[in-house]
Amino acid sequence: MADITKRSEDYSRWYQDVIREAELADNSPVRGCMVIRPNGYAIWENIQATLDKRFKELGHVNAYFPLLIPKSFLAKEAEHVDGFAKECAIVTHHRLKQVTRDGKVDLIPDPDSKLEEEYIIRPTSETVIWDMYRKWIQSYRDLPILINQWANVMRWEMRTRMFLRTTEFLWQEGHTAHATEKEGRDETLQMLETYRWFAEDILAMPVITGTKTANERFAGAVETFSIEAMMQDNKALQAATSHDLGQNFAKAFDVKYQPAEGKVDYVWATSWGMSTRIVGSLIMVHSDDDGLVLPPKIAGTKAVIVPIWKSDEEKAAVCEAAQKLAAELRPVIGPVHIDDRDNLRPGWKYSEWERKGVPLRLELGPRDLAGESVMLKARHDRAKNIVPFADVVAGVQAELDRIQQDLYDRAKQRMVENTHVIDSWDQFTDLFENKDGGFAMAHWCGDGTCEQTVQDKTKATIRNIPFERDETKGECVHCGNESIGRVVFAQGY
RNA sequence: CGGGGCGUAGCGCAGUCCGGUAGCGCAACGGCUUUGGGAGCCGUGGGUCGCAGGUUCAAAUCCUGUCGCCCCGACCA
Numbered sequence: 001m002a003d004i005t006k007r008s009e010d011y012s013r014w015y016q017d018v019i020r021e022a023e024l025a026d027n028s029p030v031r032g033c034m035v036i037r038p039n040g041y042a043i044w045e046n047i048q049a050t051l052d053k054r055f056k057e058l059g060h061v062n063a064y065f066p067l068l069i070p071k072s073f074l075a076k077e078a079e080h081v082d083g084f085a086k087e088c089a090i091v092t093h094h095r096l097k098q099v100t101r102d103g104k105v106d107l108i109p110d111p112d113s114k115l116e117e118e119y120i121i122r123p124t125s126e127t128v129i130w131d132m133y134r135k136w137i138q139s140y141r142d143l144p145i146l147i148n149q150w151a152n153v154m155r156w157e158m159r160t161r162m163f164l165r166t167t168e169f170l171w172q173e174g175h176t177a178h179a180t181e182k183e184g185r186d187e188t189l190q191m192l193e194t195y196r197w198f199a200e201d202i203l204a205m206p207v208i209t210g211t212k213t214a215n216e217r218f219a220g221a222v223e224t225f226s227i228e229a230m231m232q233d234n235k236a237l238q239a240a241t242s243h244d245l246g247q248n249f250a251k252a253f254d255v256k257y258q259p260a261e262g263k264v265d266y267v268w269a270t271s272w273g274m275s276t277r278i279v280g281s282l283i284m285v286h287s288d289d290d291g292l293v294l295p296p297k298i299a300g301t302k303a304v305i306v307p308i309w310k311s312d313e314e315k316a317a318v319c320e321a322a323q324k325l326a327a328e329l330r331p332v333i334g335p336v337h338i339d340d341r342d343n344l345r346p347g348w349k350y351s352e353w354e355r356k357g358v359p360l361r362l363e364l365g366p367r368d369l370a371g372e373s374v375m376l377k378a379r380h381d382r383a384k385n386i387v388p389f390a391d392v393v394a395g396v397q398a399e400l401d402r403i404q405q406d407l408y409d410r411a412k413q414r415m416v417e418n419t420h421v422i423d424s425w426d427q428f429t430d431l432f433e434n435k436d437g438g439f440a441m442a443h444w445c446g447d448g449t450c451e452q453t454v455q456d457k458t459k460a461t462i463r464n465i466p467f468e469r470d471e472t473k474g475e476c477v478h479c480g481n482e483s484i485g486r487v488v489f490a491q492g493y
Numbered sequence: 494c495g496g497g498g499c500g501u502a503g504c505g506c507a508g509u510c511c512g513g514u515a516g517c518g519c520a521a522c523g524g525c526u527u528u529g530g531g532a533g534c535c536g537u538g539g540g541u542c543g544c545a546g547g548u549u550c551a552a553a554u555c556c557u558g559u560c561g562c563c564c565c566g567a568c569c570a
Contacts, residue, residue, distance in 0.1 A: 012564075020504085031561075087569070158494080158568050165570075216570080238570065277570085308529055347530035365529055375529085493570080 004355075006289045011233045012161075018283055019162050021355045022292040032160040032167035036276070039356060040163075042300025043279055044170065048150060050202055050298075051172060051274065054194055060146040060174060065128045067152070068119040073127035077252040083219020084123045087156040091119040121154045126220065126245075126271060129175045130253040137177060137267060139258040144187070145177040163280030164237075164493055171275035177267045179259065181246070184268035188244040191272040192225045195240035203278070204295040204408035205229050205285050206415050207239055208439075208488055210464030215448045218271075222246035228463040228488065230415045231284040234437040236463045236490035239281055245269035280493075285411050286380070292357030293380045295407045296333075296400040303329065303396060304337045304358045306349050308365030315342070322364050325374065325392060332393050333400060354379055359403050360396065378403050380410075415439070421486075428477050432458045432491060439463070439490050443483035445476035454478050454489070463488045 004017040019025050024040030036044065052062070068091060075081050095113035099106050122128070129147070136142060154168050174191060178184040192209060199205045207227035217224040221243040229239045250256070250266035257267050286293040296302055305322045309315035319340050326336045337358070339349050346363070353361055363375040374392060376385040376399050387395035418438030422428050431440055437460075444451065444462060454477075455461050464487070471485035 010564090016563080027562075029561095083569095155569075157570090159566095218570095241570090306529095310528060342528090345528050345530085345532060347528090347532085349531090351531050363529070367529070 004291060018287050018292055022357055025162050034162055034166050044276060046298050051198060055148050060148045063147045064149055065125050067122055069122050069128050071118045071120050077220045080220035088123055089121040089154050089156055123153055123155045125173055126249055130249045133177055134253050134255045137255055137257050140179045140260055143177055143179045148172055148174040164277055169276045171273050173273045176270045181268050184270050185244055188242045188270045192242040195227050199227055199239050202297045203282055204404055206412040208466050210466040212464055213451055213462045215451055218243045220248050226464050229281055234418050236492040237281045239278055240274040242272035286407050291355030294357040294359055296359040296404050299359050301337045301358050302334045303360040303362055304339055304353045305362040305364055306339050306346055308346050314366050318364055321369055328393055329396055360399055380407060425477055429458055432460050437491055439488050441486045442477035442489055443474040444487045445479055445481040446484045450479045459491050460489045461492055463490050
């Protein structure tokens with residue numbers, strides 16, 4: 001069996017190896033696109049289920065807007081065009097024509113089917129949605145609108161990486177409309193907090209919440225907020241964003257409402273999203289040289305039972321016990337798999353389920369049966385525990401809780417250890433050029449040109465201006481001017 | 494789009510410099526023995542050598558073109 005490259009040898013190759021070995025995804029015939037395999041899709045389904053439930057608890061409803069967007073829509077919001085025009089796929093024809101060339105049948109776009117107005121494949125849906133909101137909103141009684149959609153989008157990237165940046169990806173995009181500026185801002189921050197909760201409590205991925213700088217703001221937003229996580233190679237990854245769109249889209253699409261009192265005004269907007277990219281970060285935060293590691297709360301399979309036997313009699317007894325255990329566990333912890341394949345030995349099965357990231361393994365052989373107990377083995381730290389049958393549900397539940405917490409603690413500790421207070425340009429360049437990188441908490445003057453220069457010199461960008469930070473003024477780490485306080489610099493994905 | 498690397502069996506690779514008609518490990522299939530950390534032995538099947546041209550008696554190997562993947566840039570989040 002093919003081995004997995006060690007993280008220390010080649011991080012990027014390790015990442016690809018883990019995806020292949022855990023059967024999360026495969027390359028597609030189309031450049032830059034990926035096939036998400038059942039093991040990978042199960043993770044995404046759990047992400048969807050958990051987030052969707054939470055969104056609905058917060059009053060949101062789901063809807064679906066079309067994949068194709070009239071080209072003219074994109075042009076309506078000046079900054080938005082600027083941000084996305086360069087990476088749009090365009091539909092120009094609606095029919096193919098068979099032609100024969102050198103005796104071979106080929107298909108070409110039928111010149112007679114050229115579209116009068118061309119369509120773009122959505123890179124995001126603000127424009128279609130706001131075109132519809134114009135029709136749906138007349139008065140303050142129509143507000144707020146709190147719509148979310150689960151969809152695919154396309155951004156024609158030059159360089160792609162599995163999950164992290166693919167030409168087509170899956171995501172949810174929330175689009176809300178409000179009567180007041182404050183309501184819009186509150187919604188933006190509430191959704192950012194939702195993402196923080198999801199990343200930390202469900203994915204066991206510690207994040208830094210904060211405001212994006214003007215340079216990094218979403219095209220068309222007044223303010224963009226993000227959660228930023230640290231990967232095991234010390235690079236940062238933006239795990240989700242939430243945008244306060246102000247009245248920019250309302251103005252571009254002429255969406256006005258009649259307030260209870262006073263004159264007609266433009267409505268206030270937000271949008272927020274999390275994509276399949278989060279699966280990439282999940283892989284990179286927790287996994288090790290043996291393969292995928294997943295926190296129990298998001299794993300498709302929570303536990304696998306490996307029955308061990310020699311004779312047919314033992315097989316029957318052990319498998320029956322495994323069925324009983326699984327039946328007890330499933331209603332409490334969720335999916336439990338029994339691996340009773342008889343063509344593989346237990347050792348093979350152990351390593352296979354380890355590669356695939358199942359958080360907990362239950363080993364059940366004749367010795368366990370005799371002792372009326374089962375052996376638990378945790379994926380992430382290899383800890384063994386023997387639990388009596390009588391306590392198995394509580395024991396497994398406790399172990400899953402411990403794994404979840406441990407993964408968070410481990411990731412948090414790594415983030416803390418690799419976050420440095422940096423006070424000079426020498427230290428700054430040393431960190432990113434000679435040392436291991438990580439997060440640099442450094443003073444910044446607030447100037448975008450200065451920020452860009454730092455990026456050009458070191459590849460480090462301002463990930464965000466953290467909510468919780470040292471606001472004491474100082475000297476900008478690069479230009480020496482008075483700072484707005486410390487911000488997080490890091491090299492990012 | 495620029496620089497570098499790589500495409501040979503399901504996976505990982507050797508063979509390419511120096512042309513002679515394709516091999517190794519794992520996996521698969523059959524059999525026997527096995528089964529508490531990647532089982533052993535015997536046997537079997539599987540590849541238009543990324544694709545298309547060209548040179549040659551002969552091309553995985555040399556030449557040209559092309560497609561794809563990976564890394565570094567540019568681009569993007």
